Amino acid sequence: xxxxxxxxxxxxxxxxxxxxxxxxxxxxxxxxxxxxxxxxxxxxxxxxxxxxxxxxxxxxxxxxxxxxxxxxxxxxxxxxxxxxxxxxxxxxxxxxxxxxxxxxxxxxxxxxxxxxxxxxxxxxxxxxxxxxxxxxxxxxxxxxxxxxxxxxxxxxxxxxxxxxxxxxxxxxxxxxxxxxxxxxxxxxxxxxxxxxxxxxxxxxxxxxxxxxxxxxxxxxxxxxxxxxxxxxxxxxxxxxxxxxxxxxxxxxxxxxxxxxxxxxxxxxxxxxxxxxxxxxxxxxxxxxxxxxxxxxxxxxxxxxxxxxxxxxxxxxxxxxxxxxxxxxxxxxxxxxxxxxxxxxxxxxxxxxxxxxxxxxxxxxxxxxxxxxxxxxxxxxxxxxxxxxxxxxxxxxxxxxxxxxxxxxxxxxxxxxxxxxxxxxxxxxxxxxxxxxxxxxxxxxxxxxxxxxxxxxxxxxxxxxxxxxxxxxxxxxxxxxxxxxxxxxxxxxxxxxxxxxxxxxxxxxxxxxxxxxxxxxxxxxxxxxxxxxxxxxxxxxxxxxxxxxxxxxxxxxxxxxxxxxxxxxxxxxxxxxxxxxxxxxxxxxxxxxxxxxxxxxxxxxxxxxxxxxxxxxxxxxxxxxxxxxxxxxxxxxxxxxxxxxxxxxxxxxxxxxxxxxxxxxxxxxxxxxxxxxxxxxxxxxxxxxxxxxxxxxxxxxxxxxxxxxxxxxxxxxx
Amino acid sequence: xxxxxxxxxxxxxxxxxxxxxxxxxxxxxxxxxxxxxxxxxxxxxxxxxxxxxxxxxxxxxxxxxxxxxxxxxxxxxxxxxxxxxxxxxxxxxxxxxxxxxxxxxxxxxxxxxxxxxxxxxxxxxxxxxxxxxxxxxxxxxxxxxxxxxxxxxxxxxxxxxxxxxxxxxxxxxxxxxxxxxxxxxxxxxxxxxxxxxxxxxxxxxxxxxxxxxxxxxxxxxxxxxxxxxxxxxxxxxxxxxxxxxxxxxxxxxxxxxxxxxxxxxxxxxxxx
Numbered sequence: 011x012x013x014x015x016x017x018x019x020x021x022x023x024x025x026x027x028x029x030x031x032x033x034x035x036x037x038x039x040x041x042x043x044x045x046x047x048x049x050x051x052x053x054x055x056x057x058x059x060x061x062x063x064x065x066x067x068x069x070x071x072x073x074x075x076x077x078x079x080x081x082x083x084x085x086x087x088x089x090x091x092x093x094x095x096x097x098x099x100x101x102x103x104x105x106x107x108x109x110x111x112x113x114x115x116x117x118x119x120x121x122x123x124x125x126x127x128x129x130x131x132x133x134x135x136x137x138x139x140x141x142x143x144x145x146x147x148x149x150x151x152x153x154x155x156x157x158x159x160x161x162x163x164x165x166x167x168x169x170x171x172x173x174x175x176x177x178x179x180x181x182x183x184x185x186x187x188x189x190x191x192x193x194x195x196x197x198x199x200x201x202x203x204x205x206x207x208x209x210x211x212x213x214x215x216x217x218x219x220x221x222x223x224x225x226x227x228x229x230x231x232x233x234x235x236x237x238x239x240x241x242x243x244x245x246x247x248x249x250x251x252x253x254x255x256x257x258x259x260x261x262x263x264x265x266x267x268x269x270x271x272x273x274x275x276x277x278x279x280x281x282x283x284x285x286x287x288x289x290x291x292x293x294x295x296x297x298x299x300x301x302x303x304x305x306x307x308x309x310x311x312x313x314x315x316x317x318x319x320x321x322x323x324x325x326x327x328x329x330x331x332x333x334x335x336x337x338x339x340x341x342x343x344x345x346x347x348x349x350x351x352x353x354x355x356x357x358x359x360x361x362x363x364x365x366x367x368x369x370x371x372x373x374x375x376x377x378x379x380x381x382x383x384x385x386x387x388x389x390x391x392x393x394x395x396x397x398x399x400x401x402x403x404x405x406x407x408x409x410x411x412x413x414x415x416x417x418x419x420x421x422x423x424x425x426x427x428x429x430x431x432x433x434x435x436x437x438x439x440x441x442x443x444x445x446x447x448x449x450x451x452x453x454x455x456x457x458x459x460x461x462x463x464x465x466x467x468x469x470x471x472x473x474x475x476x477x478x479x480x481x482x483x484x485x486x487x488x489x490x491x492x493x494x495x496x497x498x499x500x501x502x503x504x505x506x507x508x509x510x511x512x513x514x515x516x517x518x519x520x521x522x523x524x525x526x527x528x529x530x531x532x533x534x535x536x537x538x539x540x541x542x543x544x545x546x547x548x549x550x551x552x553x554x555x556x557x558x559x560x561x562x563x564x565x566x567x568x569x570x571x572x573x574x575x576x577x578x579x580x581x582x583x584x585x586x587x588x589x590x591x592x593x594x595x596x597x598x599x600x601x602x603x604x605x606x607x608x609x610x611x612x613x614x615x616x617x618x619x620x621x622x623x624x625x626x627x628x629x630x631x632x633x634x635x636x637x638x639x640x641x642x643x644x645x646x647x648x649x650x651x652x653x654x655x656x657x658x659x660x661x662x663x664x665x666x667x668x669x670x671x672x673x674x675x676x677x678x679x680x681x682x683x684x685x686x687x688x689x690x691x692x693x694x695x696x697x698x699x700x701x702x703x704x705x706x707x708x709x710x711x712x713x714x715x716x717x718x719x720x721x722x723x724x725x726x727x
Numbered sequence: 728x729x730x731x732x733x734x735x736x737x738x739x740x741x742x743x744x745x746x747x748x749x750x751x752x753x754x755x756x757x758x759x760x761x762x763x764x765x766x767x768x769x770x771x772x773x774x775x776x777x778x779x780x781x782x783x784x785x786x787x788x789x790x791x792x793x794x795x796x797x798x799x800x801x802x803x804x805x806x807x808x809x810x811x812x813x814x815x816x817x818x819x820x821x822x823x824x825x826x827x828x829x830x831x832x833x834x835x836x837x838x839x840x841x842x843x844x845x846x847x848x849x850x851x852x853x854x855x856x857x858x859x860x861x862x863x864x865x866x867x868x869x870x871x872x873x874x875x876x877x878x879x880x881x882x883x884x885x886x887x888x889x890x891x892x893x894x895x896x897x898x899x900x901x902x903x904x905x906x907x908x909x910x911x912x913x914x915x916x917x918x919x920x921x922x923x924x925x926x927x928x929x930x931x932x933x934x935x936x937x938x939x940x941x942x943x944x945x946x947x948x949x950x951x952x953x954x955x956x957x958x959x960x961x962x963x964x965x966x967x968x969x970x971x972x973x974x975x976x977x978x979x980x981x982x983x984x985x986x987x988x989x990x991x992x993x994x995x996x997x998x999x
Contacts (some may be wrong), residue, residue: 043869043905071933318914326918346782394917399945404917534785563897565909570948619912646910656910659922664914 020209021166023150025272027267028127032293035124035650040582045071046658051298052124052663053322053647054131054151057308057349058158059240060321063131064304064499065125066149066163067102067111070536074099076161077321079306080244082328082384083191090243092328094191096198098161104201105544106174108139110147112562115139126301129155129275136170136360137655155265155274158308159245159253160260162240162267165331167676169226175383177223178204180236185254192384195243199253201261202236237261240419244313254397277305280347280701281710295646297664303341306663312355315382316663318378323660327382328364329389330356332413333664335420338595341670343427344704351433356562357417358437360386361444364414368448371408375447378413381404402573405474409467411452415485418445419593422492424684430709435507439496444513446493449486453528460533467481468546469589470582472568472617476546481597484543484590487598534594541605543587551580557615567615580613584621585628588614592628596681611637619648621654623668630676630692638676639694643695645669674702682706691709691716732760734812734838736803736879737896739765739779741847743944747786748856749847749993750816754789755884756858757813761790766799766808795962800835805842805904814995816845819987828987838975843997845966849992856993858885862964864892864955865931868901872934874970874999879935881995887965888941892958893927904928909946951984959993967992 018024028034037048045065052063056551057079064074064372075094083093103110110118118136125132133149146168154160167176185199204212206224207230212222226232239257241249260267283299288294306320316338317328318691342350357378363386364376371377381389384656390407421438424430432436453461463486468479497517501508511517535544544550560570566582568576585592588608591603607628616622626641648665649657656662678700686706693700693715701714735750737743754913765780776794777787795802807815820830831835831845838846861882865871882889897911907930913919924944931937945962947954959967969989971983987994 041869041905041906042933043872045933046926046929069933071929318918326915329918331915390918396916396920399943402916407916435800560897562899564900564911565895565897565948566911566913568913568966569895569909569946604964617912618914620914656912658907658926662914684802 013333013559017229017298019207019267020205021207021231023148023164023166024127024269025130027130027132028125029124029129033125033127033291033297035126035294035298035321037122040117040120041714042071042113044652045069046073047652049073049320050322050657052122052131053320054129054153054301055302055305055321056155056158057128057321059153060305060310061099061151061153061159062322063110063122063151064099066099066133066151066165067109069112073324075324077328078196078312079241079308079321080243081190081192081194081196081370081389084127089389092190092321092324093176093192094192094198094324095188095196095240096182098187098198098200098236098240099163100182101163101165101234101236102175102179104179104558105139105143105145105166105169106141108141108143110137110139110145112137116648118144124301125281126297127299128272128277128535129280129305130272130406135455136154139489143172143174146170148160150268151358152268152271154271154450155307156270157267157276157511159239159241159256159309160267162264163236164264165234166225167232167234169228169230171228173225173227173343176226176232177290178234180445182238185250187250195249195251196240197253198238198240199250199257200238201257202234203261205233205235207231224227233698234619235261236266237267269437278346278532280703282341284670285701286673286697286699288696289694292642292673292697294645295650295669298650299337299669300341302661302666303338303670304346306344307346307349307352309346309352311358312352313352313384315356316665318662319660320663322357323658325659327383327389329383331381331664332416332724333620333667335416336589337623337664338667339420340675341381341425341667343536346432347424347428347705350424351428351430354421354433354441355437357421357441361441363387365444369452370486373448374451375449376414376441376444377411377448377452378417380413380446386427406467406471409465409475410471411463412468412479412482413465415482416449416488417488418442418492419485422496426624427706431503433505434501435511439500439511440515442489442496443511443517448489449490449529450521453486453532459531461528461531462536468586469584469620470545470586470613471575471584473546473549475575477548478533478535478587479546480543481545481586481590482536483532484594485531485605485606487532487534488594490525494525497522499522512599513722530551541599542608542609543590544612545582545587549580554613555580556579556621557612557649566700569619580688581615582610582679583615585614585624586610589624590674591615592624595631603628607632616644619662619665621670623665626672627676630672631679633692635692635694638672638692642672642676642694645672673700674704678702678706678713680713681714687711687713689713689715728869728950731757732761732762732810732812732878733757733760734803734810734815736799736815736817736832737763737765737780737782738799738821738832739750739767740780741813742821742823743818744781744847744853745849745851746816746847748853749845750814751786751809751857752856753814753845756881757885757988759826761986762810762931763790763792764795764803765793765796766795766802770794770796773898787867796899798830799840799993804830804839804841808839813843815840818849819846820849825955826980836976837996838973838986842993845993845995846987847993856965858882858887858965860890860962860964860966861887862886862890862892862959862962862967863953864894864967864969866896866901867893867906867927868903869905869930869934870999871970872931873933874997875968875973876935877998878939878995879940883938883940888943888963890958891928891942891963892955893944893946894951894954895946896951897948898948909948911956913931917997950985952982952989956989956991964992966995968995968997971996972999
């Protein structure tokens with residue numbers, strides 16, 4: 011027990027909720043129909059475990075769930091999904107026989123607070139039951155960032171106007187083990203204790219079975235702590251024993267667990283906070299993004315990645331898309347490189363699945379799964395039943411091949427930013443080689459003497475089976491060149507490892523040269539006269555539809571026009587050529603960037619949550635502050651607007667990563683050259699300043715805009 | 728055993744009789760007694776009343792017939808206040824060449840009824856009616872979910888399918904907190920649509936219990952009335968249930984009026 015804890019009243023928590031509105035998300039009252047949405051927004055997590063912010067006692071619309079990264083269930087068929095584990099958050103009480111529930115009696119006060127600064131979900135509740143008994147509760151829930159195997163729930167109970175009997179039902183007691191459909195054993199061990207105002211134990215930590223029943227007195231305060239330790243057979247051969255031992259230790263110092271957790275979040279924020287002065291909504295949205303991204307990352311496990319909804323919900327089954335490599339990874343590379351390393355290593359560990367997919371389709375090298383789970387095998391289902399009952403074929407798993415270049419892009423950016431030689435030699439080079447090798451076999455030389463990539467889906471998924479998608483070909487070209495560069499780099503600096511690697515991969519001395527030839531002759535769809543990339547062959551001949559005529563609208567354009575019409579039109583789902591402009595910014599002349607943004611932006615329907623942030627980013631870099639700000643706000647509202655309902659299945663982790671990039675690469679104009687980081691302030695007029703830290707090649711930098719130069723601190727944050 | 732009453736106003740016209748087959752089936756489903764009310768300027772003898780109402784003996788089995796004197800709408804509403812019926816089943820018009828969407832009596836009954844009203848188009852005549860498919864337009868708001876409770880209960884008692892039609896208002900999302908409308912972003916349709924459908928039904932069910940009902944959700948966009956009428960025809964709906972906020976004067980109730988104008992089946996109107 012430290013000095014801070016020694017001064018506390020026995021039932022006091024060692025921390026209080028953060029009051030600064032820029033650090034919290036607050037939900038006052040109770041709207042039943044919003045519960046699923048709030049459960050996602052108020053989720054807690056540490057990258058190992060994530061729990062939805064469900065009401066402890068439940069409601070008619072509660073879907074409590076805890077997910078463990080990498081623990082999938084394949085019982086339902088060949089498509090694996092994240093497996094929900096035992097509900098450790100369930101906690102209900104009755105007061106003199108009356109259940110304590112939001113829908114029973116009168117809620118004098120009810121507030122839920124996601125304390126992003128401390129990584130805690132708070133709940134404050136004053137409830138009057140039908141007999142008039144008033145009870146005040148404060149509840150805390152966290153997934154420890156200091157020890158990722160610990161989950162904690164505390165409840166402070168104060169009877170305001172009665173003496174009575176409180177019975178507590180904590181559904182998870184003792185140690186529970188489950189076997190998932192994918193043969194992972196999950197062990198959860200729970201321990202609890204109850205303290206009264208005098209610090210007396212009411213029951214022992216070992217009393218894990220049954221419902222504790224307390225005689226409570228008016229004016230007194232009581233505290234229930236429930237600690238849970240979780241291990242799986244992915245972590246250890248003895249998950250049950252490890253969980254039991256750990257929870258026994260942790261329950262002895264609950265305040266210590268809370269304090270260490272808060273310290274860990276403090277350190278995380280010190281490295282990753284992005285401060286905005288002059289725009290409270292933007293500040294909160296960015297902190298919300300950073301909070302959920304950080305909650306989903308675990309540098310200690312490089313065999314898992316971050317799914318499209320992180321660990322906050324069941325939607326997208328925990329599958330990993332390009333969202334991670336292109337939208338989320340830059341945040342981690344610059345603020346949490348250890349977590350970034352784990353993410354790129356996940357792609358290394360799933361390389362065998364990517365090789366198998368390429369071989370199955372008749373190609374060489376590695377074609378990553380469009381949807382990846384634990385093994386790297388393709389997890390995209392072949393069809394879906396639409397709301398109209400129509401069976402729709404899903405082609406993304408077969409045709410969205412740009413994923414391989416996206417993975418390579420993330421790998422190279424990680425290497426560039428960190429200079430992590432060991433990663434490059436042991437893993438990164440192999441990914442770059444195998445993806446380059448894939449593109450060299452995927453592109454075919456045709457009668458015009460050029461190489462072409464036919465029958466793909468680009469980021470604009472409204473148009474399927476297209477030829478020479480500009481994004482795909484542009485990134486493939488880049489991938490081929492960088493693959494060749496990686497071979498030279500490793501061969502030059504680590505010749506011994508290079509010999510072993512090239513032998514293992516069967517790479518002869520001429521092969522990288524052939525990649526360059528393919529890259530050189532690859533059709534890009536670029537028109538020198540106009541400076542435009544044609545998004546795919548034949549795009550310019552499609553029907554032009556004025557999107558502005560449909561505004562304001564709340565539905566995606568493919569719903570309004572139907573699939574067939576949209577495929578015959580120039581309306582695109584999300585940034586495609588604009589995405590290419592963003593990623594290959596340095597390679598394109600300024601007039602080309604501008605021309606393509608001006609052409610494609612009015613034709614983009616933003617049917618994907620990934621789209622608005624990238625448009626904000628590119629518009630900001632092009633100096634169009636008004637357009638950039640409009641898209642930034644649209645991106646910020648994707649999860650936070652209570653009119654979308656989109657977040658019920660989990661937060662949009664890719665869009666959150668995109669929002670962060672819009673601020674950093676767009677408004678701050680941060681870029682990296684061989685000389686180091688550079689920036690150009692494009693911040694909106696209403697923002698007084700933007701400040702952040704980032705790490706580049708092992709050194710920390712501080713950046714404050716507008717006006718100041720970035721400063722290298724060299725210190726840990 | 729009878730558990731309630733259905734009020735069925737008849738004015739003696741042939742058109743009004745279109746309400747009877749519908750009311751009869753609803754009474755069976757609700758295990759309710761049909762109470763036929765006729766309002767005139769005098770109380771005729773029983774035999775004459777039956778003749779005037781064109782009622783035949785089989786229709787009267789288990790029913791009550793009552794004659795009242797006064798203004799038809801006022802007396803029907805007074806009767807409704809007294810007997811607290813589950814439903815009022817009434818024909819939309821009883822004139823051969825109607826000039827308005829609803830006749831004056833039906834309009835007043837609809838506007839002031841203390842219970843849901845079932846409006847039956849006169850054109851369906853005396854053809855037997857059944858209740859297999861109930862179409863429920865839903866704007867995604869919790870208010871509509873709450874209002875649809877009687878419809879869900881009716882469908883469950885009838886073992887009918889509840890077809891929930893979400894017609895998107897593409898220009899603006901409902902302002903009401905907890906509303907769920909067509910998703911603005913559909914990142915991956917095969918993940919998004921099943922999740923959205925499930926969420927829509929769960930949000931409805933947490934406010935309007937669906938029991939063991941067979942529920943199907945369909946999505947449409949465009950003019951709400953036209954889409955509802957289209958879906959009612961396409962899905963062979965036997966009954967359309969509309970949640971209505973109670974405002975009738977122009978420019979309110981546009982959708983309700985348009986549906987009443989074109990509806991191919993009876994419309995049940997419940998207050999939101």
